[in-house]
Amino acid sequence: MSLAGAELMWTPLQSGFPQQQPPSAFERGPFRPQPGEPIAIVQVGGGAIRPLEEVSPELPAWLQADYYNPQKHRQLVVMGRWQGRLLLVHQVPAAEARKQEWPGLRSWLLQSSAEEFDLLVTAAGLAAWEEQHRFCGRCGSKTKPRWDEYAKECPRCHLRHYPRVAPCIITLVWREDALLLARSPRFASGMYSTLAGFIETGESAEQALHREVKEEVGVEVGDLRYLGSQSWPFPHSLMLGYWARYQSGSLRLQEDEIEDARWFAFDDLPQLPPKTSIARHLIDNFLIWRQGR
Ligand SMILES: [Zn+2]
Secondary structure (H helix, E strand, O other), rough: OOOHHHHOOOOOOOOOOOOOOOOOOEOOOOOOOOOOOEEEEEEEEOOEOOOOOOOOOOOOOOOEEEEHHHHHHHEEEEEEEOOEEEEEEEEHHHHHHHOOOOOOOHHHOOOOOHHHHHHHHHHHHHHHHHHHHOOOOOOEEEEOOOOOOOOOOOOOOOOOOOOOOOEEEEEEEEEOOOEEEEEOOOOOOOOOEEEEEOOOOOOOOOHHHHHEEEEEEEOEEEEEEEEEEEEEEEOOOEEEEEEEEEOOOOOOOOOOOOOEEEEEEEOOOOOOOOOHHHHHHHHHHHHHHOOOO
């Protein structure tokens, strides 16, 4: 798959907000498999995905076609239905994935289509859940999967444990002549991106946006516009994307988090995040919108 395919993830900005994404062709849910029915399995371990040696022409290079066999597949997590098959996640120990040098999830995402992106992110989320919620957090009993929703239930105290989703804000701060972009020490060399941070418990997305921008770069913003969202499995974020207009203050960078932040003129932007990311979506659509003003 080329990056051109990945760009389909976002419909181009026409006019108005928020943006609409088409529904996913992937039907989520822990459907009960029938013996002998066609399935496909993805193996996930320690944030890496197993590449297949023999790839089916109709499936991505990480989905192994098979037929459901209760003896063999009972322990796998059912992820949903796609192209007439049930998809199953096989969560394997991280050490095994490391030993076999499986490519990291990030590198698969960079070359995936919009549909494959959905599948990979869901598989990663369910694998992490499978690994981290084997026992009840309240009473310590071994949990059991439910078949009516993605949930593990404690047979003793009946507490349900759901796959984790951590909402985050991500925002492009702009002013009339420039975009505010920043670098984290974790970024690839030379790349600048939008600001982002986790929403704290009890906080609205907009409150988090004001707080994060103030903490990370020391400025005040206003005129927030919601553009859309993207699931991002590092580790289990849901990125809520905004534009925010600069209001006041001068740049003061948060130590450890922000290595550099600057105002960049529209015709002199640095290296930007890949096209598959919501950060890039926020930037590219801003430039389109600004041209049309
Ligand atoms: Zn319990």
